[in-house]
Amino acid sequence: MFAISKFKVTYTIAICLLGLLFALPSFVNQQIFDRLPEFLQHTVNLGLELRGGSHIQLEVDLKTVEKERQESIVDEARKELRKQNIKYNKISVLSVNNGSSIVVSLKNQEDTQAVSKILLKVEKELVITVNGNEVNAVISESFMDEFARRVVGESIEVIRHRIDESGTKEPTILRQGRDRIVVQLPGVEDPGEVKRLLGKTALLTFHAVDEEMESIPSKEGEKVNLPSKPGVMYLPESRSKGVTVYVPVKKQHALTGKSVVDAQVSMDGRMGLPAVSIKFDSIDGTRKMAELSAKYLHKQFAMVLDGVVLSAPVFQAVLNDGNAQITGNFTIEEATQLALLLRAGSLPAPLNVVEERNVGPSLGADSITSGKNATICAFILVAFFMIASYGKFGGFAVASLFTNIMLLFAFLTLLGATLTLPGIAGITLTIGMAVDSNVLIYERIREEIRQGIRSAMAVAQGYKMAMITILDSNITTIVGAIVLYEFGSGPIRGFAVTLALGSIISLFTTFSLTKLMIALWMRRHKGKEFVI
Amino acid sequence: MFRLHLIPHGTKFDIVGKSKYMLSLAAIIVMICFAFIAFKGLNYSIDFKGGYIFEIRMPNEPDVEGLRDKLGSLGLGEVSIQQFGAKEDLMVRLGKSEEGKEQEVAIQKVKDTLGEGVVYKKVETVGPKVGSELVMNAIKAVAFALIAMLTYIVIRFEWQFGICAIAALLHDCAIIFGMFSVFPLEFSETSITAVLLTASYSINDTVVIFDRIRETLRKYHKMEMRDLINLSLNETLSRTTLTATTTLLAVLSLYLFGGKVIAAFALPIMVGIVVGTFSSIFVASPLLMFLNIRRDKFDKIKKNSSGTTAANIG
Numbered sequence: 058m059f060a061i062s063k064f065k066v067t068y069t070i071a072i073c074l075l076g077l078l079f080a081l082p083s084f085v086n087q088q089i090f091d092r093l094p095e096f097l098q099h100t101v102n103l104g105l106e107l108r109g110g111s112h113i114q115l116e117v118d119l120k121t122v123e124k125e126r127q128e129s130i131v132d133e134a135r136k137e138l139r140k141q142n143i144k145y146n147k148i149s150v151l152s153v154n155n156g157s158s159i160v161v162s163l164k165n166q167e168d169t170q171a172v173s174k175i176l177l178k179v180e181k182e183l184v185i186t187v188n189g190n191e192v193n194a195v196i197s198e199s200f201m202d203e204f205a206r207r208v209v210g211e212s213i214e215v216i217r218h219r220i221d222e223s224g225t226k227e228p229t230i231l232r233q234g235r236d237r238i239v240v241q242l243p244g245v246e247d248p249g250e251v252k253r254l255l256g257k258t259a260l261l262t263f264h265a266v267d268e269e270m271e272s273i274p275s276k277e278g279e280k281v282n283l284p285s286k287p288g289v290m291y292l293p294e295s296r297s298k299g300v301t302v303y304v305p306v307k308k309q310h311a312l313t314g315k316s317v318v319d320a321q322v323s324m325d326g327r328m329g330l331p332a333v334s335i336k337f338d339s340i341d342g343t344r345k346m347a348e349l350s351a352k353y354l355h356k357q358f359a360m361v362l363d364g365v366v367l368s369a370p371v372f373q374a375v376l377n378d379g380n381a382q383i384t385g386n387f388t389i390e391e392a393t394q395l396a397l398l399l400r401a402g403s404l405p406a407p408l409n410v411v412e413e414r415n416v417g418p419s420l421g422a423d424s425i426t427s428g429k430n431a432t433i434c435a436f437i438l439v440a441f442f443m444i445a446s447y448g449k450f451g452g453f454a455v456a457s458l459f460t461n462i463m464l465l466f467a468f469l470t471l472l473g474a475t476l477t478l479p480g481i482a483g484i485t486l487t488i489g490m491a492v493d494s495n496v497l498i499y500e501r502i503r504e505e506i507r508q509g510i511r512s513a514m515a516v517a518q519g520y521k522m523a524m525i526t527i528l529d530s531n532i533t534t535i536v537g538a539i540v541l542y543e544f545g546s547g548p549i550r551g552f553a554v555t556l557a558l559g560s561i562i563s564l565f566t567t568f569s570l571t572k573l574m575i576a577l578w579m580r581r582h583k584g585k586e587f588v589i
Numbered sequence: 590m591f592r593l594h595l596i597p598h599g600t601k602f603d604i605v606g607k608s609k610y611m612l613s614l615a616a617i618i619v620m621i622c623f624a625f626i627a628f629k630g631l632n633y634s635i636d637f638k639g640g641y642i643f644e645i646r647m648p649n650e651p652d653v654e655g656l657r658d659k660l661g662s663l664g665l666g667e668v669s670i671q672q673f674g675a676k677e678d679l680m681v682r683l684g685k686s687e688e689g690k691e692q693e694v695a696i697q698k699v700k701d702t703l704g705e706g707v708v709y710k711k712v713e714t715v716g717p718k719v720g721s722e723l724v725m726n727a728i729k730a731v732a733f734a735l736i737a738m739l740t741y742i743v744i745r746f747e748w749q750f751g752i753c754a755i756a757a758l759l760h761d762c763a764i765i766f767g768m769f770s771v772f773p774l775e776f777s778e779t780s781i782t783a784v785l786l787t788a789s790y791s792i793n794d795t796v797v798i799f800d801r802i803r804e805t806l807r808k809y810h811k812m813e814m815r816d817l818i819n820l821s822l823n824e825t826l827s828r829t830t831l832t833a834t835t836t837l838l839a840v841l842s843l844y845l846f847g848g849k850v851i852a853a854f855a856l857p858i859m860v861g862i863v864v865g866t867f868s869s870i871f872v873a874s875p876l877l878m879f880l881n882i883r884r885d886k887f888d889k890i891k892k893n894s895s896g897t898t899a900a901n902i903g
Binding site for chain 2: 428431445488538543
């Protein structure tokens, strides 16, 4: 009556052995690990606080992007106002409490209607309010939300490219909330380099240099008055240490680095300095470059990165093949970084670090060692207690518990889940719960035996009676864990994963493995009465 | 043959009879906890409220304990110092979150305290904004999880059981949060896990006892509710204590050998297991007395299903 089918025996043993096999690589030393076949060379993914690494939370600076967009709307609108001969006192972008808005102050109040129309023609996603002879416009919230989603998505792509290019392994990059991105870099102790990579928008633009205006040099700390001319702006160029030259360039850029498909460090032939060779995409970029170099042949041209002039050389020839070289006062490192940034593309918005956590490898290693010791110790204490309470049946439970933990490690490994500190808490609770299932069954068996039922019958009955309770308590846990995983983040998720897995596995070990062991033991001692 | 029995067989404790005192005691403790949470608040870590982090390299091997004391006297909140990599490399965290100019003043104070020749690899603050988002997300996740678990209980049992489980859960959570408020324990991101663990353990424990009460309800139609609950509690008492003890032992070893970081969150879990066990015996179960459970529902189930309890035992 406590028969277990051959099929059940086979799959129980098979699952346990497979579990042990996949859990083992997490516990062997490096030498043995290297000799394992490839499909076994996976260990449990340890969380940053356990293995050391860097956690950076970035805020995408949407306000800056919003302001830039508003400024370009203002530029367009201004042209249109002049064309239609509408008189205005002032048109500009003003910063308000938590954002910015376009303000047009008009000479005549009756023009407000026309101005609203112009603004809407330039950008239809504007919310316009009229106040006397003043027209206010902000970008609509729904559009900004959609815009934020897109910008954050694009930023994640660029960040991934940049981090991959920098050779940092296994980065985790996640969107968090409306405008946050979390970057996790396991094993990286000093994220300085990565932060430098992420700190640059890396927008490369090409501007014609205005020939009528002159470049203005300035020494460090010296204040310079820059003359103004419509459509021209002065951008700084660092030529030698302590000297900055302000170069007058056309505001409108002629070409951007967006159509760059490859960038490599090279040597500047004439000066023997590090430079970056870039290749434009075959259609758009190449054609534009050819047009540009033809138009500005033997004229000066500025290469600008994030508002700083890298260099302003003269076009010596028409560039037909889509290849160009960026020169500047680069060191090898700077050239390498620039090449990387150009390959990875520019960020749609600046990023600010709002939170950063680094855990050094030694601290991590300590946590792992003590975590291991604590788990082993917990296991020994529980084992002692179970055997003292239930004798050999306690022993069966302990063997089950051991398999349970191994299976948990195997599943964590196979799922690629991350074991974090809260995860260890989940494992501890699993130890408690797995034992609980056995305790429930054994206590039931005792009750049955006390009622005078034959022990073999009592075992079957005990299993049957405890089953509902065990299912109820485990399903409650699993339901809770699934919801936690759905809605939680970070450490809460780590906890939920181990808790759910632990519950499911403990159901398996209790109803398959422990039962099997008891059945085998009972077969060998057939007909003998026993107590638990 | 020796067998360890934490609870002897066949106890007949009148737990429901004592429930008046126990429920009052629980209510008083919960109220004290609420008072502490309301007036003193929680001792949030920089995870939640922001703070300062200094990543530095000292000119020579530092006296970490001495530094901790010195920095502690600056009044910039809780000081934590971690060594990483070389012995000279320190990560100093200060718990106070300030804005604007005060930040610069505080940073200068710390720099003066640390002395000459220190290389500051990083000086930064964790913004309070990050923390408030974290709190909201955690609360949402935990609340939904509890609702889901309670829904399951209501489906499997009767709504009265759900109410009692909620009462027990509120009791547990109040005490855990209260403990973080009463004692100088830091409430960090991992502390949320401790609260969750307490809640799962407690619900689990409650479900096991409820299961037995349901079974007894089906078995004895005529027994007084009071005796019925007492019987169920006594029958499950040895299981309840044994499971609590083994789980406690597991957590105790985390506390003793898990290292500082793990120990810090093993402590509330230990308290949580004790509180959770207490609440399923003395809060959830006796409360069932006060809610009118319809006995006939359980009779019907018994008649309809063939393979249950009483029939098989006889």
